[in-house]
Amino acid sequence: MRHKTYKILKPILTSLICIVSSLAILVSGYIAIVWGNIPYITDLRDLYIETAMTTFTHQWLATSFFPAWLVEDVMSKQERPDLIEVPLPSPTDENVTPSPTPTPVPDILGQEYLTVGEKDKNGNKVLVNDIEEGIVIVQVSGSTFEGKLVLIDDPSRVFLGVTDRKGVWGQTINKMMKRYNAVVGINASGFEDPDGHGKGGVVNGRCYSEGESWGIYNATYSSIGFNKDNKLIVGDYYEWDKHNIRDGIQFTPVIISNGKVVLGRGYGLQPRTVIAQASNGVVMFLVIDGRALHSVGATYKDCANILLKYNAVSAAACDGGSSSVLWYKNSIQNVPSTPMKDTGRYLPNAFLVRSKSAT
Numbered sequence: 001m002r003h004k005t006y007k008i009l010k011p012i013l014t015s016l017i018c019i020v021s022s023l024a025i026l027v028s029g030y031i032a033i034v035w036g037n038i039p040y041i042t043d044l045r046d047l048y049i050e051t052a053m054t055t056f057t058h059q060w061l062a063t064s065f066f067p068a069w070l071v072e073d074v075m076s077k078q079e080r081p082d083l084i085e086v087p088l089p090s091p092t093d094e095n096v097t098p099s100p101t102p103t104p105v106p107d108i109l110g111q112e113y114l115t116v117g118e119k120d121k122n123g124n125k126v127l128v129n130d131i132e133e134g135i136v137i138v139q140v141s142g143s144t145f146e147g148k149l150v151l152i153d154d155p156s157r158v159f160l161g162v163t164d165r166k167g168v169w170g171q172t173i174n175k176m177m178k179r180y181n182a183v184v185g186i187n188a189s190g191f192e193d194p195d196g197h198g199k200g201g202v203v204n205g206r207c208y209s210e211g212e213s214w215g216i217y218n219a220t221y222s223s224i225g226f227n228k229d230n231k232l233i234v235g236d237y238y239e240w241d242k243h244n245i246r247d248g249i250q251f252t253p254v255i256i257s258n259g260k261v262v263l264g265r266g267y268g269l270q271p272r273t274v275i276a277q278a279s280n281g282v283v284m285f286l287v288i289d290g291r292a293l294h295s296v297g298a299t300y301k302d303c304a305n306i307l308l309k310y311n312a313v314s315a316a317a318c319d320g321g322s323s324s325v326l327w328y329k330n331s332i333q334n335v336p337s338t339p340m341k342d343t344g345r346y347l348p349n350a351f352l353v354r355s356k357s358a359t
């Protein structure tokens with residue numbers, strides 16, 4: 001009788017032991033992750049928390065699994081750039097003739113030596129070498145991300161386009177590009193986006209489109225603008241007119257200032273859009289895919305490392321996440337993390353590059 005009972009109970013007891021053992025392992029693992037101090041594990045844990053907490057709609061991925069004190073502790077270590085003050089330009093002496101705007105250097109991108117499908121001098125695959133438009137697009141990648149970097153030969157052609165229904169409804173970049181006769185475009189400002197369903201009609205912060213102002217200055221955002229000498233100025237400045245800003249937006253953070261990385265840790269892995277300028281005036285659009293199997297996302301430090309290889313002296317983030325999008329001519333170049341994958345989201349504005357045929 002006992003033998004029969006044992007036969008019946010044995011599989012049950014075995015299952016219970018397996019369940020208890022599994023629970024013990026899970027609990028031990030959770031304790032090690034939350035309270036442990038193993039560098040590799042804590043780095044991954046913190047990166048996970050930072051990634052979740054720097055989204056608008058997915059913070060529950062951190063708050064549901066980790067205690068509030070840990071989430072607060074991790075995010076309290078987020079390093080923001082120090083105040084980056086931009087000095088006003090020196091007053092021009094009325095008796096001195098101002099210097100003319102420098103003319104673009106012929107083949108400043110070295111397009112004569114680039115071949116589509118092969119690698120550039122930084123080891124990145126060339127996807128587009130548009131000599132007629134002075135545009136180069138290369139593939140960039142890292143351990144957690146894939147993206148595209150656009151190089152633009154002439155900064156005077158870079159400007160901010162805006163939706164034709166300000167305050168009501170945004171536009172997809174491809175439609176803005178057609179209105180402005182542009183050849184390349186990336187998303188720019190953030191916008192009012194309740195529950196991720198915003199229509200892009202209400203811009204966050206101030207923006208200038210060819211000298212015309214829209215929006216209200218936001219003191220918590222940095223300013224990102226091209227002045228009338230076609231120099232990208234990034235930092236904390238309020239008086240845009242005194243800085244001769246012709247086109248610009250507000251967003252955060254500044255990533256590179258005066259050739260140095262100024263951004264610390266704490267922003268996680270996300271889809272990214274960054275605008276930058278090299279020391280020779282070349283403008284760069286960087287767009288990183290994210291929240292996907294082929295590309296989880298990039299940190300801002302990842303973005304800085306890419307841009308420094310191309311001699312960036314200034315760089316700042318545009319809106320990212322599900323808004324990150326890149327268009328070249330009639331084709332979307334990235335994989336946006338939005339259901340609107342064929343076009344990208346409705347946006348209030350976009351940094352565009354005017355076609356040479358329109359200049």
